[in-house]
Amino acid sequence: MMFIKINGVKQEIEDKFNLAELIRIKGLSCNQIVVEHNQRILAKEAWREITLNENDTLEIVSFVGGG
Amino acid sequence: MKDILKIADREINNRLFVGTGKFSSYKLMQEVLESCDIDIVTVALRRVDLESKTENILSYIPKKCTVMTNTSGARNADEAVRIARLAQASGAGNWIKIEVIKDNKYLLPDNFETLKAVEILAKEGFIVLPYISPDISMAKRMIEAGACAVMPLGSPIGSNRGLKTKELVRIMIEEIDAPVIVDAGLGRPSDACECMELGCAAVLINTAIAVAKNPVQLAQAFNKGVESGRLAFLSGVPAIVGHARASSPLTGFLRQ
Amino acid sequence: MSFYKTYSEYKNLDLDKQFSAVRSSDILYASVKTDSKISKLINLLSPLAQSHLEELAQVAQGLTLQYFGRTIQLYTPLYLSNYCDNKCVYCSFNVENSFKRRKLNHQELEKEAKFISSTGLKHLLILTGESRRESPISYIKECVKILKNYFSSISIEIYPLSEEEYSELITSGVDGLTIYQEVYNESIYSKMHICGPKRDYVFRLEAPERGAKAGMRVINIGALLGLYDWRKEVFFMGLHAKYLQDKFPDAEIGVSLPRLRPFAGDFKVPYPVNNIDIVQIILSLRIFLPRVGISISTREEQNFRDSLIPLGITRMSAGSSTRVGGHTINASIVESLAQFEISDERSVKEIKMKLEEKGYQPVFKDWMHF
Numbered sequence: 001m002m003f004i005k006i007n008g009v010k011q012e013i014e015d016k017f018n019l020a021e022l023i024r025i026k027g028l029s030c031n032q033i034v035v036e037h038n039q040r041i042l043a044k045e046a047w048r049e050i051t052l053n054e055n056d057t058l059e060i061v062s063f064v065g066g067g
Numbered sequence: 068m069k070d071i072l073k074i075a076d077r078e079i080n081n082r083l084f085v086g087t088g089k090f091s092s093y094k095l096m097q098e099v100l101e102s103c104d105i106d107i108v109t110v111a112l113r114r115v116d117l118e119s120k121t122e123n124i125l126s127y128i129p130k131k132c133t134v135m136t137n138t139s140g141a142r143n144a145d146e147a148v149r150i151a152r153l154a155q156a157s158g159a160g161n162w163i164k165i166e167v168i169k170d171n172k173y174l175l176p177d178n179f180e181t182l183k184a185v186e187i188l189a190k191e192g193f194i195v196l197p198y199i200s201p202d203i204s205m206a207k208r209m210i211e212a213g214a215c216a217v218m219p220l221g222s223p224i225g226s227n228r229g230l231k232t233k234e235l236v237r238i239m240i241e242e243i244d245a246p247v248i249v250d251a252g253l254g255r256p257s258d259a260c261e262c263m264e265l266g267c268a269a270v271l272i273n274t275a276i277a278v279a280k281n282p283v284q285l286a287q288a289f290n291k292g293v294e295s296g297r298l299a300f301l302s303g304v305p306a307i308v309g310h311a312r313a314s315s316p317l318t319g320f321l322r323q
Numbered sequence: 324m325s326f327y328k329t330y331s332e333y334k335n336l337d338l339d340k341q342f343s344a345v346r347s348s349d350i351l352y353a354s355v356k357t358d359s360k361i362s363k364l365i366n367l368l369s370p371l372a373q374s375h376l377e378e379l380a381q382v383a384q385g386l387t388l389q390y391f392g393r394t395i396q397l398y399t400p401l402y403l404s405n406y407c408d409n410k411c412v413y414c415s416f417n418v419e420n421s422f423k424r425r426k427l428n429h430q431e432l433e434k435e436a437k438f439i440s441s442t443g444l445k446h447l448l449i450l451t452g453e454s455r456r457e458s459p460i461s462y463i464k465e466c467v468k469i470l471k472n473y474f475s476s477i478s479i480e481i482y483p484l485s486e487e488e489y490s491e492l493i494t495s496g497v498d499g500l501t502i503y504q505e506v507y508n509e510s511i512y513s514k515m516h517i518c519g520p521k522r523d524y525v526f527r528l529e530a531p532e533r534g535a536k537a538g539m540r541v542i543n544i545g546a547l548l549g550l551y552d553w554r555k556e557v558f559f560m561g562l563h564a565k566y567l568q569d570k571f572p573d574a575e576i577g578v579s580l581p582r583l584r585p586f587a588g589d590f591k592v593p594y595p596v597n598n599i600d601i602v603q604i605i606l607s608l609r610i611f612l613p614r615v616g617i618s619i620s621t622r623e624e625q626n627f628r629d630s631l632i633p634l635g636i637t638r639m640s641a642g643s644s645t646r647v648g649g650h651t652i653n654a655s656i657v658e659s660l661a662q663f664e665i666s667d668e669r670s671v672k673e674i675k676m677k678l679e680e681k682g683y684q685p686v687f688k689d690w691m692h693f
Contacts, residue, residue, distance in 0.1 A: 007114040032123040033115055034157040036149075041156040059114065061153055063124050065096065066111020066137040067086035067166075067224065067251070067273035241358055242569075317380035320630040321599050 020048035086273025144183035189213025201235035227254025256292030263296025407452030409519030445688035483530035489537035499541035507559035549583030577616025609635035
């Protein structure tokens with residue numbers, strides 16, 4: 001098990017978890033979100049190539065109403 | 068010749084731009100956008116709440132709309148740039164309304180950080196529309212840096228106080244070649260009409276419509292206000308002609 | 324981007340056609356609208372506008388009071404040298420006119436400076452003919468070094484320089500640039516300037532913006548009225564002033580209205596400009612560009628100059644001489660040719676009194692270097 005940060009919150013997940021798999025498990029629709037991994041914005045296609053490591057940070061954002 | 072507003076490659080028919088925040092539901096927001104035939108819409112980017120399911124706002128926005136992502140939440144240029152890049156990566160396009168606010172009391176924008184963000188994003192090819200405090204020299208710098216328009220506030224966000232910055236906005240319209248779009252603080256259709264009469268290229272309305280008792284109807288009223296103001300501007304609103312002062316003739320000497 | 328681009332965009336505009344389409348309502352509307360659109364200038368310069376001069380004068384006076392108050396800045400020209408390499412058909416200093424050319428040496432300059440300064444004037448305009456050989460930048464810098472001790476603001480009216488050369492002069496103490504295009508119409512320009520460096524129309528046209536980029540605080544432009552159709556010339560001069568104001572908002576832009584006067588030579592004024600025309604020009608420019616400075620020189624006769632003051636004038640020359648050393652040295656033995664004849668020969672003191680009588684404050688100094 002290892003710790004990573006998702007949207008500022010520490011979460012415990014299994015070692016060497018695949019990013020695309022994580023997103024699927026969290027129930028997030030890939031069409032609505034954007035993912036930033038360790039400060040780098042990732043294209044959707046790149047998600048399945050990323051293996052997460054200890055202390056990685058993820059920012060997962062999506063669109064909402066705004067002025 | 069049709070009166071079209073052109074920004075970057077987009078031909079805009081409706082000079083009423085609508086912000087999508089504060090609506091009671093995405094469905095209602097969609098009704099507003101459809102019934103008023105809106106062309107330009109703003110949205111924001113936020114961290115996803117991993118505990119609950121949220122709808123995708125983009126599926127409620129008519130296909131014909133150009134979605135402009137607002138960098139709200141950014142407190143400095145770097146954060147605004149980051150949000151812009153995230154928005155582009157999502158496939159939502161590259162129209163960005165730069166909003167950098169450090170002031171939580173009045174929500175007045177930080178023009179200096181906004182300029183920095185314009186410089187970076189314009190170079191990267193974004194279509195940049197900065198939201199600013201009406202400052203003519205800053206606005207000129209932003210246009211020079213590549214902004215496609217400037218968006219001076221009418222009065223503080225959400226205050227519905229109307230066009231309190233009228234004189235400064237008028238000066239901007241006179242001195243700047245690019246579109247001047249009043250954003251923030253407009254509360255009534257007459258405010259929108261006033262902006263358009265002055266010569267604004269468009270107006271952006273959010274709170275007033277979103278929190279109205281009947282948003283769809285009020286949006287339609289705003290639509291008419293914008294159209295009416297624009298038509299008045301194009302017709303040449305008569306100037307207030309003062310009477311000449313009664314004093315001895317200044318050119319009498321020519322007839323001597 | 325340069326003014327030549329703007330000029331080229333408008334040079335084929337049929338101004339006569341535009342002028343003839345103007346109606347009285349356009350003129351009155353133009354006089355009260357606060358924008359500075361080109362159509363406004365066309366309305367104000369039209370022949371029909373001469374039937375509305377009194378109404379326009381009231382508006383112009385109101386604007387001048389608002390932007391300048393009741394003040395008139397005084398200055399005088401000091402001719403350093405009349406050596407010239409150009410053959411301009413309309414000028415006494417024309418290279419083909421044979422007369423004894425002069426250039427002030429340091430002592431003579433000091434004498435002129437002392438005298439002018441004693442009249443109270445602190446703003447000086449130094450002039451030379453166009454000769455890089457006889458009056459090079461180094462000579463001008465030496466003169467400025469001496470003049471700095473007597474005057475708080477020094478403007479130059481010399482041959483056009485590069486941006487670096489303007490920077491050099493600014494560093495040595497110059498803060499203002501006056502340069503007249505003489506004729507904005509490109510083809511007439513080449514007929515008037517037969518040979519010499521002045522033939523380069525574009526280099527001269529772009530001089531004010533080079534000066535502004537280098538940091539000149541005050542920039543004066545002008546057309547020599549009488550060389551060509553004045554309505555068209557003032558149209559381009561107005562565009563030029565607006566261009567400079569818009570591009571260099573930190574510089575003070577002014578226009579001058581030199582009207583061709585008799586001088587040594589065979590030249591006859593091809594497009595004479597009468598008094599009513601001068602009034603229309605002043606009113607048009609004031610209303611089109613409320614912030615622009617407007618100068619009237621001593622080419623104009625005394626009573627006429629005085630009548631123009633309430634219409635929008637902001638600067639006047641006083642105690643002038645267009646001879647090299649003409650303030651002091653001409654009073655003695657040395658013969659010197661005038662560039663043009665002066666009509667208003669009043670002393671600085673007399674002009675000061677006249678201004679005060681008319682309710683205006685003569686300003687001798689409104690600038691200082693730290």
